[in-house]
Amino acid sequence: MSDYTIQSISTYDARFPLPPGAGTDSIHATSEYCLATTLLTTGNGPCGSGFVLTLGDGNTLVCKAIQMLVKPLEGMPIETVMADFGNISRKIADHPALRWLGPHKGVVQLALASITNACFDLWAKSRGVPLWKLLLDLTPEELVRVLDLSYLEEILSERTAVSMLRAQLPGRAQREAILKSGYPGYDTSVGWMDYDDAKVTELTKKALDQGFSAFKLKVGSPDESRDLRRAAMLRNLIGEESTLMFDANQRWHLPDALRICGELAKFGPYWIEEPTDPDDIQAHVELSRAVSPTKIAAGEHIANRVLFKNFMQAKALSFIQVDCTRVAGVSEFLTVSFLAKIFDLPVVPHVGDMGQMHQHLVLFNHIALGLKAAFLEHIPHLRTHFIHPARVQGGVYETPQEPGASADLKVLAQT
Amino acid sequence: MSDYTIQSISTYDARFPLPPGAGTDSIHATSEYCLATTLLTTGNGPCGSGFVLTLGDGNTLVCKAIQMLVKPLEGMPIETVMADFGNISRKIADHPALRWLGPHKGVVQLALASITNACFDLWAKSRGVPLWKLLLDLTPEELVRVLDLSYLEEILSERTAVSMLRAQLPGRAQREAILKSGYPGYDTSVGWMDYDDAKVTELTKKALDQGFSAFKLKVGSPDESRDLRRAAMLRNLIGEESTLMFDANQRWHLPDALRICGELAKFGPYWIEEPTDPDDIQAHVELSRAVSPTKIAAGEHIANRVLFKNFMQAKALSFIQVDCTRVAGVSEFLTVSFLAKIFDLPVVPHVGDMGQMHQHLVLFNHIALGLKAAFLEHIPHLRTHFIHPARVQGGVYETPQEPGASADLKVLAQT
Numbered sequence: 001m002s003d004y005t006i007q008s009i010s011t012y013d014a015r016f017p018l019p020p021g022a023g024t025d026s027i028h029a030t031s032e033y034c035l036a037t038t039l040l041t042t043g044n045g046p047c048g049s050g051f052v053l054t055l056g057d058g059n060t061l062v063c064k065a066i067q068m069l070v071k072p073l074e075g076m077p078i079e080t081v082m083a084d085f086g087n088i089s090r091k092i093a094d095h096p097a098l099r100w101l102g103p104h105k106g107v108v109q110l111a112l113a114s115i116t117n118a119c120f121d122l123w124a125k126s127r128g129v130p131l132w133k134l135l136l137d138l139t140p141e142e143l144v145r146v147l148d149l150s151y152l153e154e155i156l157s158e159r160t161a162v163s164m165l166r167a168q169l170p171g172r173a174q175r176e177a178i179l180k181s182g183y184p185g186y187d188t189s190v191g192w193m194d195y196d197d198a199k200v201t202e203l204t205k206k207a208l209d210q211g212f213s214a215f216k217l218k219v220g221s222p223d224e225s226r227d228l229r230r231a232a233m234l235r236n237l238i239g240e241e242s243t244l245m246f247d248a249n250q251r252w253h254l255p256d257a258l259r260i261c262g263e264l265a266k267f268g269p270y271w272i273e274e275p276t277d278p279d280d281i282q283a284h285v286e287l288s289r290a291v292s293p294t295k296i297a298a299g300e301h302i303a304n305r306v307l308f309k310n311f312m313q314a315k316a317l318s319f320i321q322v323d324c325t326r327v328a329g330v331s332e333f334l335t336v337s338f339l340a341k342i343f344d345l346p347v348v349p350h351v352g353d354m355g356q357m358h359q360h361l362v363l364f365n366h367i368a369l370g371l372k373a374a375f376l377e378h379i380p381h382l383r384t385h386f387i388h389p390a391r392v393q394g395g396v397y398e399t400p401q402e403p404g405a406s407a408d409l410k411v412l413a414q415t
Numbered sequence: 416m417s418d419y420t421i422q423s424i425s426t427y428d429a430r431f432p433l434p435p436g437a438g439t440d441s442i443h444a445t446s447e448y449c450l451a452t453t454l455l456t457t458g459n460g461p462c463g464s465g466f467v468l469t470l471g472d473g474n475t476l477v478c479k480a481i482q483m484l485v486k487p488l489e490g491m492p493i494e495t496v497m498a499d500f501g502n503i504s505r506k507i508a509d510h511p512a513l514r515w516l517g518p519h520k521g522v523v524q525l526a527l528a529s530i531t532n533a534c535f536d537l538w539a540k541s542r543g544v545p546l547w548k549l550l551l552d553l554t555p556e557e558l559v560r561v562l563d564l565s566y567l568e569e570i571l572s573e574r575t576a577v578s579m580l581r582a583q584l585p586g587r588a589q590r591e592a593i594l595k596s597g598y599p600g601y602d603t604s605v606g607w608m609d610y611d612d613a614k615v616t617e618l619t620k621k622a623l624d625q626g627f628s629a630f631k632l633k634v635g636s637p638d639e640s641r642d643l644r645r646a647a648m649l650r651n652l653i654g655e656e657s658t659l660m661f662d663a664n665q666r667w668h669l670p671d672a673l674r675i676c677g678e679l680a681k682f683g684p685y686w687i688e689e690p691t692d693p694d695d696i697q698a699h700v701e702l703s704r705a706v707s708p709t710k711i712a713a714g715e716h717i718a719n720r721v722l723f724k725n726f727m728q729a730k731a732l733s734f735i736q737v738d739c740t741r742v743a744g745v746s747e748f749l750t751v752s753f754l755a756k757i758f759d760l761p762v763v764p765h766v767g768d769m770g771q772m773h774q775h776l777v778l779f780n781h782i783a784l785g786l787k788a789a790f791l792e793h794i795p796h797l798r799t800h801f802i803h804p805a806r807v808q809g810g811v812y813e814t815p816q817e818p819g820a821s822a823d824l825k826v827l828a829q830t
């Protein structure tokens with residue numbers, strides 16, 4: 001392996017219009033998915049590419065913030081960066097003029113995530129391996145050095161994290177079977193809010209034929225009866241043996257959430273996602289208690305490891321939907337996964353990356369951390385834009401083999 | 416009064432270098448205070464001016480976000496805006512392309528705060544009264560319509576808020592005495608981190624002579640013994656009868672915070688501020704229990720009303736340091752003050768505005784909401800830059816009489 005040096009750094013504001021209705025939910029009348037992309041160039045070596053998702057013009061703010069934060073990496077060999085990435089990323093986040101804009105949330109956090117994801121991509125490419133293999137091949141000590149565990153010390157010290165990895169070594173060979181069988185997927189794209197019933201029906205049948213057995217429906221319509229009608233319709237379509245999830249995208253205040261989740265529970269959902277304000281830990285606690293055994297999921301708007309720690313400590317969630325394009329990238333995604341392991345909670349990522357990077361991370365989580373394999377969200381709308389789009393066959397993510405984190409966009413391919 | 420129409424909207428990126436050492440703490444090696452300013456122009460009428468604080472280059476991001484968010488206000492009469500400001504500000508925050516960058520935190524929240532503060536300034540100017548008087552003269556119903564109470568419904572409905580104001584009407588006349596006596600201040604500027612002992616001593620003596628009886632010392636030095644030595648020095652200087660506060664600006668992880676706060680408690684602080692990560696509710700709960708009867712204060716990094724609700728529900732804080740330049744402006748400041756009243760907690764604002772707007776808001780809180788008058792932080796570094804700088808005499812804020820929110824910068828004065 002070579003210590004490729006980061007020679008130049010740039011950003012790219014990639015915007016992709018979506019087909020009509022795709023991406024819509026109770027809060028977002030989304031019309032485009034935008035990727036605020038960081039590019040790390042190494043002269044004759046590979047180019048590292050990482051991104052975060054935004055939903056439009058905000059992409060310009062994130063790109064500008066990336067340019068402000070990324071400067072310390074210029075001229076550093078990628079191996080030097082990654083040998084101490086926990087400390088380096090913490091210093092980037094603590095930028096004296098920009099920390100005040102967060103800390104660790106909003107635009108500056110998204111910028112740090114984009115930078116971090118590009119670093120991991122470059123690291124894997126420079127070693128000629130896919131990201132999942134890079135992570136699995138690190139020693140426990142090396143792996144823990146890519147994490148910023150600050151403000152988690154009372155629960156997750158570096159020593160604890162190393163011990164957790166060591167404790168999982170005996171079962172690894174067995175769990176590596178998943179590299180051959182592939183990681184199960186679930187289909188979010190049958191049930192966008194603005195799809196009419198006919199379209200939901202058509203897409204669900206198609207997804208069943210393709211081998212999917214888990215489906216998500218957007219709820220939180222102003223017309224509550226529409227939610228219930230469509231929930232019944234989808235359950236009827238997929239049968240009792242398939243898995244159904246509901247996603248309200250934060251629509252309800254607590255009193256409404258308590259009432260409506262009670263109604264939706266009758267359709268046997270695997271989870272109800274983002275029922276209310278994503279900052280409201282106490283509301284999630286009350287909801288989780290009230291709708292039990294129905295389970296509550298959230299994560300795409302939980303901005304950092306400390307907030308996740310609090311959600312877990314309060315027993316507010318049953319599924320951890322951390323997203324490496326929302327927390328501070330691959331590194332903090334892994335940190336939150338360690339926390340989930342401690343609290344014995346499943347990690348089922350939200351995929352702001354359309355699953356491209358997360359297909360690597362869930363393999364690490366299962367094999368190295370011993371997290372029970374669940375399934376990974378699948379959203380196909382951007383697949384034609386990636387050089388190596390995730391291959392989902394028979395409802396299963398095939399293990400990626402190309403070097404890197406599968407984040408390269410065609411539009412940026414060097415010609 | 417006239418329905419002045421907002422004809423044009425602009426931003427101004429104001430930056431003010433600080434004297435050496437001023438503004439420094441355990442986290443921020445601050446060298447300039449920057450105000451991301453919104454200007455609302457009304458043709459022949461007054462110009463509304465509002466801002467938020469940042470600590471440098473991030474100001475450009477906030478100004479850009481203001482420009483993206485503020486468009487719906489163009490062409491609206493200010494009275495129309497303010498008659499339904501709770502809903503209008505909520506719609507601005509829910510911008511379909513920008514909400515994803517928060518929601519309600521980071522750059523987009525700061526932008527909303529700047530816009531909101533400009534609206535309140537314009538409203539007060541258009542009625543020819545200082546902001547405190549505008550707020551006091553509103554009916555309870557009118558006041559509550561400037562608030563966005565969404566996601567607080569289980570605790571603070573509109574009806575509850577109106578009732579709270581009505582319940583306080585009988586004692587108002589008596590509490591209005593504070594308009595004459597002035598609102599007590601406390602002095603943060605004696606104890607910045609990088610000031611040496613001689614400077615702290617000199618400034619403290621001067622402040623004592625000026626009538627201050629409450630002082631804040633920055634702690635969280637890498638050298639713990641320095642904190643303890645300076646705490647002893649300052650306590651000795653001001654005597655047992657004066658009030659002393661410590662501010663760690665998030666420096667310690669929980670195990671360190673537990674230990675060091677125990678040491679600092681020996682100097683009889685009125686509070687210990689921001690001992691650890693500002694997102695970590697559970698850590699604040701554990702600290703509050705451990706150091707009792709010493710009290711924990713925080714707020715300058717608590718980004719919105721829902722987070723404040725959670726801190727209060729968890730009994731994590733004893734002082735609520737909400738700041739109208741950190742939450743979504745004057746409106747959300749007032750909302751958090753209602754919550755504090757419900758939880759029987761004192762509101763002692765952090766003053767990202769140097770006290771300019773907050774001198775109005777604490778008067779409202781005391782007179783209309785019946786919150787016990789405490790004291791208001793005083794930071795004088797920018798006073799020469801305001802057209803109407805807060806007048807602090809004898810340790811007391813004199814009640815401002817000029818129309819508006821006291822936010823006008825000299826650099827923007829129309830010539």
